[in-house]
Amino acid sequence: MAVPLAFFAVFFAYPVAAIVTRGLRVGGRWRFGRIAEVVTDPATLDVLWFTCWQAVASTALTLAVALPGAYVFARFDFPGKGLLRAVVTVPFVLPTVVAGSAFLALLGRGGLLDELWGMRLDTSVWAILLAHVFFNYAVVVRSVGGLWAQLDPRQEEAARVLGASRLSAWRRVTLPALAPAVAAAALMVFLFTFTSFGVIQILGGPRYATLEVAIYRETAQLLDLPTAAVLTLVQFAAVAAVLALHAWTVRRRESALRIVDPGRTARRPSGPAQWALLWGVLAVVALLIVTPLAVLVERSLNGPDGYGFTYYEALKSAADSGGTFFVAPMEAIGNSLRYAAVATVFALAVGGLAAAALTRKAGRLVRGFDALLMLPLGTSAVTVGFGFLIALDEPPLDLRASWVLVPLAQALVGVPFVVRTMLPVLRAVDHRLREAAAVLGASPWRVWREVDLPLVGRAVAVAAGFAFAVSLGEFGATVFIARPDQPTLPVAIARFLGRAGQLSYGQAMALSTILMLVCAGSLLALERIRTDRSGEF
């Protein structure tokens, strides 16, 4: 527990405290009066209200749409399943500016819906909610589906043999087993949508603002640090309340489960109901996730002289022509992969240790620590980015110009995923297995290697996939600390999008498509590694 705690103290708590203190302490005196002023401002209350209800609605909608998907991915075997699982994760890494504009192409004026039915959803709350489902679908499918695939279906079957109806067997056997994973996924989605930034800005227009947007405006644009500090505290308080609620509701629910190899639980769907479910889920994925992605690919290929690879070629020549602004795509891919790999290692090490500690210890302190690990998801990127800047600028921690800042910031966001995906699985490991192994004379290290690791191998892979995807797509904090000579793909995309001209736009689309492919490819490779290994056990 010491390592993750130290990691968080140095790379999260200290920088954030530094920037908040900077805002609230003026001339050596605390200005707590400012808190009351900002908190009671009707504008703040409006923002808080909107932030809360859109997050609740987004989370509910995401669960409703994605849970059937989680079931289908966990229990059914169908061709292209691995690829599709990688594809649904792609939105997760796309810069919101890019995905937002794809969404506009579908929902906005002159968009697909507009042409077909004269329906326009831009600058409406619907567009925001749908985009949130688009971005977070993978969270539910991957984390709930990950556990679901490992539940032994024979337990449900046994209940049915004993006379339970299909529904009540599911409700009494599977649902309680899944509850912690569902709650964890809901929590992640809630935190993501609660701190939503790009989606709100692009699809909501300037009328809607979340706390995150307000903090960004106060910090990066207006440099009103006192107000930003208070808003950060408000966001903290809200997130802490949600975490407390989460802890309270799931505490008693987690129990040891029979965990089996996922390869044996999935089968081809049988019967019309199962086929209908499979096709229904595929249709939703096609409409909600594949179509916006396809729009981006289409745009990247739709050059001035018809379809072709003009923009991709331009990426190469732009880098050769030698401006500091341009970066060769291969180089940006390399940077992105390198940063993401290092961030994944950090996140797995810190998150894995934390999850292991949380499984083995109980008590109030540990639960507090559990909540602490989630806080980075509820903290705005600009707060962390600026915090890094003013806190980590003196020896012994003078990291102002160090590249390691980037993976560190990315790992902060990755750790909660690692903890949340590993925890339900680790807790589900039957403790008697460990005891039996110990009784038979295995050393604790060997118990872990032979009992826990094989069982949680899949969870580790899922967690690594998340941490990797988060790091690939991270933009908010990266943009503040990335070195311009080593931009990541999202940073390079933002640069192209910030310039006028057809070629710049096309190049941004081409780079986005490359980002998608890199993400999908890496996730497929990650899954491949897992499958190979789990075959041994």
Add this chain to the structure above:
Amino acid sequence: MNSQLRRAISAALLGSLALGALVGCGEDSQSGADSKTVTLVTHDSFAASKAVLKEFTKETGYKVRVQAGGDAGAAVNQAILSKGHPQGDVFFGVDNTLLSRALDNDLFTPFTAKGLDKVPAALQLDRAEHRVTPVDFGDICVNYDRKYFADKKLTPPRTLEDLTKPAYKNLLVTENAATSSPGLGFLLATAAKYGDDGWKGYWKKLRANGVEVVDGWEQAYYDRFSGSAGGGKGDRPLVVSYASSPPAEVADAKTKPAEAPTGVATGTCFRQVEFAGLLNGADNTKGGKALLDFLLSKRFQEDVPLNMYVNPAREDAKLPELFTRYGTRIADSATLAPQKIAKNRESWVKTWSSLVL
């Protein structure tokens, strides 16, 4: 958790941290804070030809390391926050809308760069103290889609006044003045033209005439504007962008058209001047001064337009053909004193938000 496991994982974590540190050191020793390197802190749209930067190294022996972060506003605020422990030696990219904030925070050490005599007085907004050096300027203007107006046989608008006329109802899209620098520039253009109180009445009229507001330039230009070849699916033929956007539209065309597909409404412009300055507390003051001289050198100045799509500050810098042929020289851009902007910025943006959003 058991102690052996903990030790094993701690070792792995420390190992990976140490590895990271090692790789980091290896990299940083080439570009770190030795006196042969000068660090330029800037925003993420800074761009220069590598060849030109190499020339600087050849002439002075200093290697330039560029440190960029966020948009112009965020970069300035970052610089202010890291005052005393600056991230580098020279800051580039503070414009006249943020100049007072930077100067009031004592961000810069005075230095008179070579070649300043070739910069028009109107651009030298800190002429008394030389804490900052003007490097480039650009104009934020309403752009129009030539094809739309030709098809409709309608004259494109020319002035701010025109935009409120019924003929141009529901045609204009602009950016949020609170979050976007062209959005703010356009608000300031109206404040300069109509005065401290008059601009509110103007925006009421503009709103009644159906102006649309989106959050950022990317959405306005690529998603809503009908004239950009990139996105190009929008239905608004008028957008707040830059005077240099039309040349950018044709920059990459293989066969150059007779004129750019978009034009500029010359009576709607606000002038943005970008400055550079030597950061207080810089490690490499000498290198920083050399870099400032270089930023004003003819070589760098003539490199500016095609890299950042703005105009060089030096009068004697030659503009590329793309600019002379497709660009528009704006003679009467609106301006406001930086002190005045600093004083009113926040309250104007607040009032604007309540009026227009």
